[in-house]
Amino acid sequence: MYHIISIRDFERSDLDYLLDRAEEFDTLGYRSRALEDKLAALLFFEPSTRTRMSFATAMARLGGRWISVDSVEASSIVKGETLADTIRVLSSYADTIVLRHPKEGAARLASEFATVPVINAGDGAGQHPSQTLLDLYTIRQSMPIDGIDVGLLGDLRYGRTAHSLALALSLYGVTLHTIAPGGLEMPANITLELRERGTEVIEHADVEEVIRDLDVLYVTRIQRERFPDSASYYNVASSYRITPDLLTGVRENLMILHPLPRAGEIDPAVDRTPYARYFEQAKNGVPVRMALLHEVMK
Amino acid sequence: MTRKDPSGGLLVSPIRNGTVIDHITAGEALNVLRILGITGSTRECLSIATNVESKRLGKKDIVKIENRELRTEEVDRIALIAPHARINIIRDYHVAEKKGVEIPKVLKGVVRCPNPGCITNTNEPVASTFEVLDKGLHCLYCDWLIKNDIASHII
Ligand SMILES: Nc1ncnc2c1ncn2[C@@H]1O[C@H](COP(=O)(O)OP(=O)(O)OP(=O)(O)O)[C@@H](O)[C@H]1O
Ligand SMILES: [Mg+2]
Ligand SMILES: [Zn+2]
Numbered sequence: 001m002y003h004i005i006s007i008r009d010f011e012r013s014d015l016d017y018l019l020d021r022a023e024e025f026d027t028l029g030y031r032s033r034a035l036e037d038k039l040a041a042l043l044f045f046e047p048s049t050r051t052r053m054s055f056a057t058a059m060a061r062l063g064g065r066w067i068s069v070d071s072v073e074a075s076s077i078v079k080g081e082t083l084a085d086t087i088r089v090l091s092s093y094a095d096t097i098v099l100r101h102p103k104e105g106a107a108r109l110a111s112e113f114a115t116v117p118v119i120n121a122g123d124g125a126g127q128h129p130s131q132t133l134l135d136l137y138t139i140r141q142s143m144p145i146d147g148i149d150v151g152l153l154g155d156l157r158y159g160r161t162a163h164s165l166a167l168a169l170s171l172y173g174v175t176l177h178t179i180a181p182g183g184l185e186m187p188a189n190i191t192l193e194l195r196e197r198g199t200e201v202i203e204h205a206d207v208e209e210v211i212r213d214l215d216v217l218y219v220t221r222i223q224r225e226r227f228p229d230s231a232s233y234y235n236v237a238s239s240y241r242i243t244p245d246l247l248t249g250v251r252e253n254l255m256i257l258h259p260l261p262r263a264g265e266i267d268p269a270v271d272r273t274p275y276a277r278y279f280e281q282a283k284n285g286v287p288v289r290m291a292l293l294h295e296v297m298k
Numbered sequence: 299m300t301r302k303d304p305s306g307g308l309l310v311s312p313i314r315n316g317t318v319i320d321h322i323t324a325g326e327a328l329n330v331l332r333i334l335g336i337t338g339s340t341r342e343c344l345s346i347a348t349n350v351e352s353k354r355l356g357k358k359d360i361v362k363i364e365n366r367e368l369r370t371e372e373v374d375r376i377a378l379i380a381p382h383a384r385i386n387i388i389r390d391y392h393v394a395e396k397k398g399v400e401i402p403k404v405l406k407g408v409v410r411c412p413n414p415g416c417i418t419n420t421n422e423p424v425a426s427t428f429e430v431l432d433k434g435l436h437c438l439y440c441d442w443l444i445k446n447d448i449a450s451h452i453i
Contacts, residue, residue, distance in 0.1 A: 008441070082422050105417035105439025109424055124415045126440055189443045192433070 002296050003111040004119045006127040007164040012171040021291035035064030038297050041094035042068040045101045058289035084113045091115040117296035132164040134288040138281040145172040153179045154220035156186040161259045170199040179204045181236045219258045243267040310345040316364040318386040327359035330376045375408045377401040379449045409451045416440040
């Protein structure tokens with residue numbers, strides 16, 4: 001059985017294959033009945049409108065159906081029940097389980113108890129592979145991923161999307177540039193793992209110093225709750241804000257990405273520049289999730 | 299029998315059948331028992347000697363367990379904290395088998411994941427699972443890496 005749990009489980013050829021499949025669904029204009037007789041269970045223990053809706057959309061676009069349990073229902077229905085039991089029961093209802101859970105490793109555990117494929121839609125501070133695939137997909141729409149310079153900006157300590165993207169990019173020989181406020185740097189373990197995979201990781205003090213050398217700037221949210229008080233949050237957040245001024249002299253092909261929702265990290269005026277690609281990125285969630293759902297259930 | 303038998307002779311009364319774990323890193327005998335799941339409330343008849351003189355290690359600990367032959371999978375996990383330990387299976391007062399310990403590739407239910415957000419630290423019916431790498435122990439659920447002081451994470 002094919003589960004989609006962690007980006008670490010994928011080799012480059014697996015990623016390329018899934019991205020190719022997503023592209024096929026994209027060019028078909030989403031017209032497919034490939035999962036006509038299939039049912040997906042969307043089991044979300046944490047609120048996530050965007051991810052949940054894009055999985056539901058992807059399922060509908062494939063002619064399939066879904067049942068959905070949101071965070072409020074999930075926590076009341078399964079009160080006291082283990083995730084393992086919930087997964088065993090849901091396995092008998094649906095053809096695949098899409099799981100969002102606050103604990104790291106929850107999706108791995110679910111895959112051990114499920115008798116149907118499990119797709120990880122985010123487990124705590126852990127993995128979120130469908131997000132990473134749609135990030136890669138968006139980059140690949142504009143340029144070959146191999147050998148590019150990618151800047152990772154923002155909360156690189158707790159930001160799971162940055163970790164799994166960095167790991168995936170390490171399969172493409174990119175150079176990674178990290179720009180993070182003090183205390184929110186990329187964890188040493190991850191940097192070590194990236195370097196062991198042969199990836200060059202360069203740390204920068206601020207975004208200005210590196211932005212002209214980048215092909216991709218991946219911006220992540222800096223969360224207020226990481227700071228002792230709002231003054232220090234605003235201080236840091238404002239010095240990491242992307243504004244049109246900052247973009248003078250950048251590479252023509254620079255692409256700014258953000259997993260959304262954004263707080264104040266990107267000035268809305270940037271939306272009108274050709275570099276802003278985060279809404280396309282969000283849209284790409286659908287063909288990428290179509291490819292994943294199709295792959296596990298076909 | 300004397301306290302300082304340099305041949306590593308018998309410090310405590312001989313056992314007829316069972317297991318002697320010799321050459322345990324000094325001070326780790328109790329942790330070794332903990333890893334083996336042998337506690338005050340289990341039934342084994344035990345003798346423990348700690349900080350005895352040893353030619354090879356300077357000082358070492360020894361554990362003797364009567365009427366129980368430990369299996370290789372059981373004892374390998376102690377290699378984490380006592381890499382030089384030797385397992386002697388005693389039958390009819392004689393050393394019938396002798397083997398070293400080897401750190402296993404995967405540790406199940408031996409070490410608690412230090413990550414409070416890890417699914418293995420909940421009431422789910424799974425044991426913690428770590429793969430043993432050169433750089434440390436890697437949690438196969440949450441990807442946490444334990445780099446040092448492994449003994450303090452033993453369940
Ligand atoms: N019948 C027994 N009862 C209790 N302990 C025993 C018995 N026979 C041997 N031992 C202990 O088991 C250990 C190994 O015994 P062995 O005779 O092989 O000693 P050794 O030659 O010093 O071995 P090593 O090279 O492993 O130190 C020693 O610590 C010894 O005291
Ligand atoms: Mg000896
Ligand atoms: Zn863990």
